Amino acid sequence: KAGVTQTPRYLIKTRGQQVTLSCSPISGHRSVSWYQQTPGQGLQFLFEYFSETQRNKGNFPGRFSGRQFSNSRSEMNVSTLELGDSALYLCASSATGGLVGANVLTFGAGSRLTVL
Amino acid sequence: AQSVTQLGSHVSVSEGALVLLRCNYSSSVPPYLFWYVQYPNQGLQLLLKYTSAATLVKGINGFEAEFKKSETSFHLTKPSAHMSDAAEYFCAVTLSGSARQLTFGSGTQLTVLP
Numbered sequence: 001k002a003g004v005t006q007t008p009r010y011l012i013k014t015r016g017q018q019v020t021l022s023c024s025p026i027s028g029h030r031s032v033s034w035y036q037q038t039p040g041q042g043l044q045f046l047f048e049y050f051s052e053t054q055r056n057k058g059n060f061p062g063r064f065s066g067r068q069f070s071n072s073r074s075e076m077n078v079s080t081l082e083l084g085d086s087a088l089y090l091c092a093s094s095a096t097g098g099l100v101g102a103n104v105l106t107f108g109a110g111s112r113l114t115v116l
Numbered sequence: 117a118q119s120v121t122q123l124g125s126h127v128s129v130s131e132g133a134l135v136l137l138r139c140n141y142s143s144s145v146p147p148y149l150f151w152y153v154q155y156p157n158q159g160l161q162l163l164l165k166y167t168s169a170a171t172l173v174k175g176i177n178g179f180e181a182e183f184k185k186s187e188t189s190f191h192l193t194k195p196s197a198h199m200s201d202a203a204e205y206f207c208a209v210t211l212s213g214s215a216r217q218l219t220f221g222s223g224t225q226l227t228v229l230p
Contacts, residue, residue, distance in 0.1 A: 033217065042220060042221075042222045042223060043206065043208075043218075043220035043223075044220075045217040045218065045219070048217060056217050058217070090159055090160065092159075092160075104150075104162050104165065105160075105162070105218065106162075107159035107160040107161070108159050109157070109158050109159045110158075110159050
């Protein structure tokens, strides 16, 4: 069973540009969550999608957005990049969106974004 | 709001020694608690979870954790460290099994000395 796949794994952008990151969940999983990991702020929740609907959103500015497609694949977009957006962006999927029982989060390897 | 505090950002142990990584939680209701491990250039892997059943939880790779409500703790232990245990470990909390987001601690980098 394939795991959570994130693309690209590494990318470099400059300030002011925008970026789109992609996440393919485990087959059959309908919930996709995104987390930002930085040395200073640690792991922070960005948002969660379930059946193409955003169900939760963390405390991030509107420059951070996402969407989920009918096949459960998800993308997140960051517009007008700032230096502080440099981070590892982790995607995680779960079967139905809960976090216990069989519905634990399975994480991908992440997309490492560097903003110059 | 819930939170977790991991005491010690860096822990070093000798191979074969006991591993103890500390996690304390703050929650107004009984929490659900998790330990994840992250190896370099990889995502997070679930080690174990506490979901209000047994207070002693056994996970993968010989790790276990005990939920102590009186101490608001969920410390991670392993009797004998192996070189392959060197990684960063994160404690995380959520308030409900139906919740869809985790609040993570700041992480503990474990170094295993030969």
